[in-house]
Amino acid sequence: MVRSVRDIDIEGKRVFIRCDFNVPLDDFLNITDDRRIKSAIPTIKYCLDHNCAVILASHLGRPGGNYDEKLSMKIVQKRLTRLLVPDVELSHDVLGSDTMEKAKNLKNGEVLLLENLRFEKGETKNDPEFAKKLADLGEIYINDAFGVCHRAHASVEAITNFFDEDHSAAGFLLLKEINFSRNLLKNPSRPFIAVVGGSKVSGKLQALRNLLPRVDKLLIGGGMAFTFLKAQGIDIGNSLVEEDLVEEADLVMKRARELGVKLYLPVDVVAAQTCSQDSTMKFVTTQEIPKGWMGLDIGPATTRLFREALNDAQTILWNGPMGVFEIPKFSRGSTQMSHTIAEAHATTVVGGGDTADVVARSGDADDMAFISTGGGASLELIEGKELPGVKPLYNKDED
Ligand code: AMP
Numbered sequence: 001m002v003r004s005v006r007d008i009d010i011e012g013k014r015v016f017i018r019c020d021f022n023v024p025l026d027d028f029l030n031i032t033d034d035r036r037i038k039s040a041i042p043t044i045k046y047c048l049d050h051n052c053a054v055i056l057a058s059h060l061g062r063p064g065g066n067y068d069e070k071l072s073m074k075i076v077q078k079r080l081t082r083l084l085v086p087d088v089e090l091s092h093d094v095l096g097s098d099t100m101e102k103a104k105n106l107k108n109g110e111v112l113l114l115e116n117l118r119f120e121k122g123e124t125k126n127d128p129e130f131a132k133k134l135a136d137l138g139e140i141y142i143n144d145a146f147g148v149c150h151r152a153h154a155s156v157e158a159i160t161n162f163f164d165e166d167h168s169a170a171g172f173l174l175l176k177e178i179n180f181s182r183n184l185l186k187n188p189s190r191p192f193i194a195v196v197g198g199s200k201v202s203g204k205l206q207a208l209r210n211l212l213p214r215v216d217k218l219l220i221g222g223g224m225a226f227t228f229l230k231a232q233g234i235d236i237g238n239s240l241v242e243e244d245l246v247e248e249a250d251l252v253m254k255r256a257r258e259l260g261v262k263l264y265l266p267v268d269v270v271a272a273q274t275c276s277q278d279s280t281m282k283f284v285t286t287q288e289i290p291k292g293w294m295g296l297d298i299g300p301a302t303t304r305l306f307r308e309a310l311n312d313a314q315t316i317l318w319n320g321p322m323g324v325f326e327i328p329k330f331s332r333g334s335t336q337m338s339h340t341i342a343e344a345h346a347t348t349v350v351g352g353g354d355t356a357d358v359v360a361r362s363g364d365a366d367d368m369a370f371i372s373t374g375g376g377a378s379l380e381l382i383e384g385k386e387l388p389g390v391k392p393l394y395n396k397d398e399d
Contacts, residue, residue, distance in 0.1 A: 031075060273293055
């Protein structure tokens with residue numbers, strides 16, 4: 001079992017919480033989706049209710065180890081201050097004199113937010129010295145940053161070497177993410193249907209392999225479907241394909257047949273000659289994609305077919321858009337899929353940043369049972385991998 005913040009004594013202590021405040025920003029540096037900040041609040045409030053002095057740390061974007069004004073945590077500080085009752089103070093460096101001074105003066109019930117961890121090169125290098133200095137800021141270490149748990153970074157992995165079992169644990173968001181994925185894969189209500197999409201087979205091959213023995217049906221859409229269609233001998237025109245994985249796709253389909261898993265592929269697509277909003281588009285069956293055209297979304301017949309297949313689902317896992325949803329012309333298949341899943345009388349779990357984005361744009365976020373806050377991390381959980389940020393938080397004498 002992963003240790004929860006509830007399992008350890010934090011009363012009146014200095015708590016260092018690794019959060020995932022890596023929120024999307026628009027060109028004007030507005031936060032476009034603050035779910036990650038909101039999701040961190042329960043753990044922060046729990047620590048404040050236990051009279052802790054709270055130090056928060058996160059990365060934002062990819063500054064590559066250098067200071068970048070645009071990726072300052074200032075914007076996160078403002079949003080956090082609106083969401084929390086106490087003011088959140090921001091230090092103007094990660095481990096410099098300002099942080100040391102402010103950390104020293106931090107009283108119980110107060111919150112200090114460090115500057116962007118990735119302004120320091122040591123963070124992504126999992127540097128033990130950098131991790132030690134971070135660790136020295138707190139008596140307790142809490143990881144609530146699910147979105148980065150698949151990365152062995154200093155504030156996620158190396159830092160855990162400086163805290164024993166009584167002084168380190170997972171926050172509520174991290175626990176929720178892990179438990180949801182674990183229960184989903186171990187004990188799903190059946191029929192359990194996985195809907196997988198996105199650009200490439202290569203990025204999701206391991207997830208497909210791990211899902212196959214667990215699901216009753218597998219629906220494949222998005223760009224990755226074309227490698228499967230090609231393996232069936234279908235002429236896919238200029239659609240996205242990974243030639244080197246055609247054989248592997250064939251093996252996945254064979255394995256599905258052996259396991260009795262019903263595997264569904266698109267029967268029609270929205271095709272165009274170029275991937276742009278102003279290109280002419282056509283609805284064609286997958287058998288009739290014209291030479292030089294490419295499939296950029298699932299077509300209306302596939303939407304109906306997939307809806308039919310999802311009709312009896314008790315559990316649905318969705319990871320990956322059905323088409324190039326960023327371009328309105330090719331977004332309909334993904335939007336319709338989002339509506340279908342949201343309306344299903346099933347436990348519905350959405351993983352992956354793009355898929356969460358589709359669900360938010362479609363106005364369906366409130367109707368999903370669970371939307372994971374981590375893209376890569378949620379995929380690695382589906383792949384059955386142990387996450388480097390989570391492993392150190394298991395109690396040693398248990399599983
Ligand atoms: P992934 O990161 O693998 O989940 O893929 C997400 C990306 O797949 C999105 O940016 C979509 O635009 C892209 N995508 C979905 N369907 C297609 C398609 N038919 N052709 C090309 N790209 C696609």
